[in-house]
Amino acid sequence: MKRYKKRLVDLINIILIITLVFSVFPVCASASEKKGDVNHNGMLDSRDALLIQRYCIGLTKLTDEEIKLADYNGDSKISSKDVLCVLRCVIGLDKEEDTDEVYISDIQVVNQVMDLVNNERKSAGLSPLSLDAKLCKVAQLRSSELAQKFSHERPNGTQWYTAIDEADIYYHFAGENIAGGYSTAEKVFNGWMNSEAHRKNIMSADFDKIGIGYTYDANTDFKHYWDQLFIDGEADIHYEYDLYSDNDDKTVDLNDGETEKNFANDVVRYVNIEREREGLEPVELDSELCRLSHIRANETIEYFSHDRPNGDPWYMLLREENIKYHIAGENIAAGYPAADRVVTAWMNSDGHRANIMTPGFRKMGLGYVYAPGTVYEHYWDQIFTDQVDDSDTHEDISDDSDLTFKNELLRLVNEERQKQGVAPLELDDALCRAAQIRSGELVQKVSHERPNGDSWNTCLSDENISYRVAAENIAAGFATPEKVFSAWLNSDGHRKTMLSPEFNKIGIGYTFSNDSEYKNYWDQLFTD
Secondary structure, three states: OHHHHHHHHHHHHHHHHHHHHHOOOOEEOOOOOOOOOOOOOOEEOHHHHHHHHHHHOOOOOOOHHHHHHHOOOOOOOOOHHHHHHHHHHHOOOOOOOOOOOOOOOHHHHHHHHHHHHHHHHHHOOOOOOEEOHHHHHHHHHHHHHHHHOOOOEOOOOOEOOHHHHHOOOOOOOEEEEEEEOOOOHHHHHHHHHOOHHHHHHHOOOOOOEEEEEEEEOOOOOOOEEEEEEEEOHHHHOOOOOOOOOOOOOOOOOOOOOHHHHHHHHHHHHHHHHHHHHOOOOOOEEOHHHHHHHHHHHHHHHHOOOOEOOOOOEOOHHHHHOOOOOOOEEEEEEEOOOOHHHHHHHHHOOHHHHHHHOOOOOOEEEEEEEEOOOOOOOEEEEEEEEOOOOOOOOHHHHHHHHOHHHHHHHHHHHHHHHHHOOOOOOEEOHHHHHHHHHHHHHHHHOOOOEOOOOOEOOHHHHHOOOOOOOEEEEEEEOOOOHHHHHHHHHOOHHHHHHHOOOOOOEEEEEEEEOOOOOOOEEEEEEEEO
């Protein structure tokens, strides 16, 4: 702190010296509101630099218009960088900025875009968006960044929404529209409305606040750069997280166990707020699932994927640890330093949101690991399962209805059928019951002939299933849906059955038997 104050005093002394030397030789200008001309004397001089510096250290106040003028380098922040830019112009090292087009109508075009947006929403029966001052500052920053890198990714490589996070704006849902090359509000609005993704943001009922930014840069490809930011009203209802202490070296131990526990409580609270909105039952934090989520969070440092570092899918961890479930899901994330940020990211992703909002889930685990020096530093894992009766054994559950395995295998089959231009199969309850019986029988006899000597298709008549054509695929020894599907796909006979356009229904059975030769037994039944 002492070193900082000394540097600050030295800088002020330099400014005072320059003031004495150059105050009698100001850089003149004809405009009365020049960029950097904070004292409104129609010229850029060292007194402007001094005023900006005093504002930076809290010794003076500036009006909104003066703050706009003080932002000489256009980064939406008032800092010593602006002071240096002004001084370089004063002593002739740099040319002054030509601001005729930059400041012609910032507020005017913002209001024009705002009116166009709300008129369109009104015609569709939607509530109007309110223009948010803080969000406008962020949108202005983003529009200036677009002149450097025209992308939803920022020049520093982070995603667009980190600009909102840095401004301490809280939200559950957020969206961004960008555009380049449009010279008027009407043109850029029409461009956005003619794009399905951009139109979706403008017309979303999830949003009720908007920020608008516009930057003109004559030395770039598009010259005109536009940014719209949208958030929901939860910006006004938030929880703050003091992730780091105020000390410069950020020595807080984020792996102390207590941090992860606090984050888990925060995440489950946010998740249940979202579920309550949809009329869903809350999930409860489960200590055993939290332990496994912590293992998975650690694994994502090494290999950021739903597959584990050893190549197995994530849910094999549940099986290894004898976790009872019928259905399960996992969300992973990296780079988010707080609970509200990671939940926001998950809710803005269709797949992750689907897990959070699955009605059948009743338990949740949350794992968080801080790994400084790695790519993302912050690693998160969320595991969901349904509620299972304590009297059920793992074998009972898998024999009964392992929906995680069955749904994954169904997805793989239908993806391959889609590639071949064949209609998808429908998972049929009666066929699943018959397939489950058959997978159990495979433990005794891996054959299309049943243990009693009957043909496999008698299981269909046992379940009163009518059909014109039917077929069966069987397999043993494969521990995951991916592995058994790959084996079937590489076998001409099994592949032909899975991809046959004659079939439109499928039943899937899976049985795990630890005391048997192959342990994992699979059955697929197909009918028209």
